Amino acid sequence: MIVDDEPIARDILQNYFQRVPELELVKSCRNATEAYEGLYSHPVDLLFLDIQMPIITGTEFLRSLRNPPLVIFTTAYANYAVEGFDLNSVDFLLKPITFERFYQAIQKATERLSLKRFPMRRPDDVPNYLFIRQDTRLVRVEHSSIYYIQAERDFCSVFLKDKRLLAGLHLKLFEQQLPPEEFVRVHRSYIVNLKRIHAIKGNMIELENAELPIGTGYREQLFQKLHLKA
Numbered sequence: 001m002i003v004d005d006e007p008i009a010r011d012i013l014q015n016y017f018q019r020v021p022e023l024e025l026v027k028s029c030r031n032a033t034e035a036y037e038g039l040y041s042h043p044v045d046l047l048f049l050d051i052q053m054p055i056i057t058g059t060e061f062l063r064s065l066r067n068p069p070l071v072i073f074t075t076a077y078a079n080y081a082v083e084g085f086d087l088n089s090v091d092f093l094l095k096p097i098t099f100e101r102f103y104q105a106i107q108k109a110t111e112r113l114s115l116k117r118f119p120m121r122r123p124d125d126v127p128n129y130l131f132i133r134q135d136t137r138l139v140r141v142e143h144s145s146i147y148y149i150q151a152e153r154d155f156c157s158v159f160l161k162d163k164r165l166l167a168g169l170h171l172k173l174f175e176q177q178l179p180p181e182e183f184v185r186v187h188r189s190y191i192v193n194l195k196r197i198h199a200i201k202g203n204m205i206e207l208e209n210a211e212l213p214i215g216t217g218y219r220e221q222l223f224q225k226l227h228l229k230a
């Protein structure tokens with residue numbers, strides 16, 4: 001569903017929807033009132049939501065929903081980005097929106113939807129790998145091959161021994177998806193594979209291919225998992 005008070009903005013997004021076969025546009029709305037009515041009669045997986053709208057803003061509308069769909073915010077004002085991500089949005093698109101940027105956001109939403117639909121598995125069913133979308137391919141990555149994961153602005157970088165993959169997931173979602181007995185958050189921007197740690201010197205972790213900082217508040221958890229005294 002699209003919710004935007006600007007006709008041109010709605011037309012651009014509708015055109016982009018038509019270029020991605022796996023997407024179905026359920027409804028295009030001019031304001032929050034139409035969106036309430038649309039969600040009542042047509043449940044959706046993903047909402048493209050403008051922030052700056054008359055009477056009820058996009059963020060106010062999202063906060064009012066009891067069980068909101070995934071949201072990609074769209075706006076002409078970059079200063080709304082922090083508020084958008086605070087509401088756990090999938091992405092934040094700054095107008096004018098290019099098709100490339102639109103498609104990147106769709107990829108992130110697709111990965112988030114797969115986690116939302118299949119969040120829990122029995123311990124004996126948990127795989128020792130994950131799939132990371134790379135353009136049109138889903139690449140299988142064994143947990144053991146991951147050295148560390150770094151949060152970027154819109155993506156995460158997954159570092160293997162001699163390769164870096166870009167993934168359209170927030171670091172928090174990686175933290176939820178990876179086995180906690182093998183991986184630990186060591187900084188607001190880093191998750192590390194415990195088996196890849198060679199040494200700890202002060203507030204730095206030494207890996208075979210990198211050095212990572214230990215963030216304030218993460219040291220105790222790291223040492224607990226390594227069975228060390230902080």
